Amino acid sequence: MGEEKKIEFEEVESVATPPRARLETPAETFERKRDYLAGFLAEPKDEPAHGPGGDLQAAIVDVLKTIYDPEIPVDIYELGLIYNVSVDEEGDAVVTMTLTTPHCPVAESMPGEVEMRVLSVPGIRDAEVKLVWDPPWDPSKMSDEARLELGML
Secondary structure, eight states: OOOOOOOOOOOOSOOOOOOOOOOOOOGGGOOOOOOTTTTTTOOOOSSOOOSTTOHHHHHHHHHHTTOBOSSSSSBTTTTTOEEEEEEOTTSEEEEEEOOSOTTOTTTTTHHHHHHHHHHTSTTOOEEEEEEOOSSOOOGGGSOHHHHHHTTOO
16 A cells, blocks of 8 residues: 555657547348338438439538528538538548638537538448638638528629
C-alpha cells in the first residue's frame, strides 16, 4: 500500500485516424423483417448505377432536397450548401458540404442529419460527410429556384 505507482506516458505529435466501423455481414445470414418501414427500406436495385449522374447519386440528391435550413425556407441542396456527392462501386457515399456561416446554429447537428439521410438511401453501404469552409458559401451558390423562393430574382 505504501508503494508509489509510476505513471509512464509518451508524447506524440499525431495519431492516425481510426477506420470507420462497417457491418460486413453476408446477406444470407442477415434477414431483415418486413414491417411498417417496408416502403422506406426498399431493396436496392440489382445493379445500381454508381458515379456521376448515376441512380444512387440522383437518389442521394433527392434525399438531400428534403433537408431544409432551419433559418431559411429552402432545402440545403438548392441553397448551394452541397458542393459534391460521390458514390463508389461498393455503395460508399461521400458528401462534401458547407454551412452558411461557421457560427451556424446547426453546425453540430446538420452533418449528422445529412449522414443519416444518405444512409437511408437503398444501396448505400456507408456515408461520410465532409464539412468544408473553403470555398465559403455566399448567396451566388443558390439555385434559381432558391432565389425565386426567397424573392431574390
